[in-house]
Amino acid sequence: SQQGEEDPQALSIQEGENATMNCSYKTSINNLQWYRQNSGRGLVHLILIRSNEREKHSGRLRVTLDTSKKSSSLLITASRAADTASYFCATDTDTGFQKLVFGTGTRLLVSP
Amino acid sequence: DGGITQSPKYLFRKEGQNVTLSCEQNLNHDAMYWYRQDPGQGLRLIYYSQIVNDFQKGDIAEGYSVSREKKESFPLTVTSAQKNPTAFYLCASSSIAGVGTDTQYFGPGTRLTVL
Numbered sequence: 001s002q003q004g005e006e007d008p009q010a011l012s013i014q015e016g017e018n019a020t021m022n023c024s025y026k027t028s029i030n031n032l033q034w035y036r037q038n039s040g041r042g043l044v045h046l047i048l049i050r051s052n053e054r055e056k057h058s059g060r061l062r063v064t065l066d067t068s069k070k071s072s073s074l075l076i077t078a079s080r081a082a083d084t085a086s087y088f089c090a091t092d093t094d095t096g097f098q099k100l101v102f103g104t105g106t107r108l109l110v111s112p
Numbered sequence: 113d114g115g116i117t118q119s120p121k122y123l124f125r126k127e128g129q130n131v132t133l134s135c136e137q138n139l140n141h142d143a144m145y146w147y148r149q150d151p152g153q154g155l156r157l158i159y160y161s162q163i164v165n166d167f168q169k170g171d172i173a174e175g176y177s178v179s180r181e182k183k184e185s186f187p188l189t190v191t192s193a194q195k196n197p198t199a200f201y202l203c204a205s206s207s208i209a210g211v212g213t214d215t216q217y218f219g220p221g222t223r224l225t226v227l
Contacts, residue, residue: 004154033215035218040200040221040223041220041221042116042202042204042218042219042220042221043155043202043204043216043218044218045215045216045217048215088154088155090216099157099160099170100157100216101157102147102154102155102156103154104153104154105152105153105154
């Protein structure tokens with residue numbers, strides 16, 4: 001089952017612009033993570049936000065979490081062509097052993 | 113991808129054959145996972161293991177089998193019972209077992225194609 005759904009499915013922007021992608025989920029969570037996947041490669045962890053946090057920053061990344069709306073957003077500021085990738089949110093449900101449930105992903109294309 | 117290796121990178125299988133995908137990690141992680149990814153889709157959990165000699169089915173375990181004889185190794189066998197095995201397979205590991213939060217580290221993946 002896929003708990004998270006990203007929106008939009010695809011996003012195309014120019015270098016220097018900001019990119020925002022959203023994730024919605026269905027059940028209570030311990031934390032929410034964002035991962036990046038370059039085409040044909042494995043996933044790389046970007047940032048984790050816990051259920052008691054509302055906002056977190058890491059370099060050009062800003063993540064927000066609204067547990068009342070069961071949603072999160074990932075903002076990438078000043079995008080670069082190298083940011084072109086798919087981005088996935090993953091939730092860790094509060095049911096014991098940490099199993100991540102991944103969303104369907106947002107494909108980001110940053111054009112020079 | 114650091115610390116986790118998967119082999120082979122590309123694998124071709126004839127219908128009716130079993131194939132085994134390798135996953136090795138040197139991160140000293142307790143937990144390991146196998147995911148399947150279909151084109152344009154997210155990841156779906158096949159099997160996971162919290163400790164050596166123990167593993168549990170994920171959401172789509174039918175047609176797959178695993179073993180966990182060593183902490184650093186978690187091979188996945190795709191059996192002939194798996195009806196649509198063509199996919200991208202990702203192995204991951206994490207350092208925690210039990211309630212809590214931790215990052216999963218992924219290997220580079222194996223792309224399996226059934227001919």
